[in-house]
Amino acid sequence: MSRTPHHPTREQIELPMVLDCLSDPIRLAIVYQLAQQERVSSELRCGDFNGLSGKSNLAYHFAKLRDCGLMQTRIAGTNRFMRLRREDMEARFPGLLDAVLSSAAKDADRLPLLAECELVEVDRK
Amino acid sequence: MSRTPHHPTREQIELPMVLDCLSDPIRLAIVYQLAQQERVSSELRCGDFNGLSGKSNLAYHFAKLRDCGLMQTRIAGTNRFMRLRREDMEARFPGLLDAVLSSAAKDADRLPLLAECELVEVDRK
DNA sequence: TCCTATGTTCAATGTTTATTGAACTATCGA
């Protein structure tokens, strides 16, 4: 009957787990896409990532991203909204997330999954 | 009859492989220790890492670190000298290595393998 | 030349990982 999935506290976030999470192309794309949309809306629905892989495989990666503390899931009706835990990451590992994100941006042409992230339209009502 | 082990060119270095390499505690400790010693001597012998694991296991991790482009191996007699490929990393992913290293330093107390790195005496003749 | 020290390579093992489809849960709207 758990209303909200488990999230580690800020202090529980571990460096190796974070790096391991970011080393997977699909998870890197999820994080990248969340960061791209951040200036518009800080949240995205699970379904916004369906282009990256099948639903059950995405649920698996979402769980890993939650477990390592990179993102947070909020349940709203039948939707799950995800957002990056930017402040927590910055507090624990200053500059790390930005360094990874800008590295990914720089290599976007080599990371095919990142290409799809550019054109996520935001007509959330 | 290969005199020197294989190393990727700067352009061949891939972000996911680098992050995956750094996500392993033993490999992170190797990179960390190399970075620590950098101001003194830019190189360390393989044997300087024997405290981290067994020799064959270390050879396995060394190979991964070479393959991902994080370090370079130079053969000198019966020794192998390793050094970080700092310039290449900085050129490909600016700020990334430093962000990871300072994150690791910040969490040194939680990364037991990093502790041993502090006391590597440098009496290379 | 032989012995030793330094590392690598190989094979074997057990663990973790990513991926898939099917079954399931829960919520919203008609």
Next chain:
DNA sequence: TCGATAGTTCAATAAACATTGAACATAGGA
């Protein structure tokens, strides 16, 4: 209440990974 939608969970599978010890290669010193 019924059906559709959004996601999760579970079981199965194949691939990748880390670890170990034994065998091997190479160079240096007695």
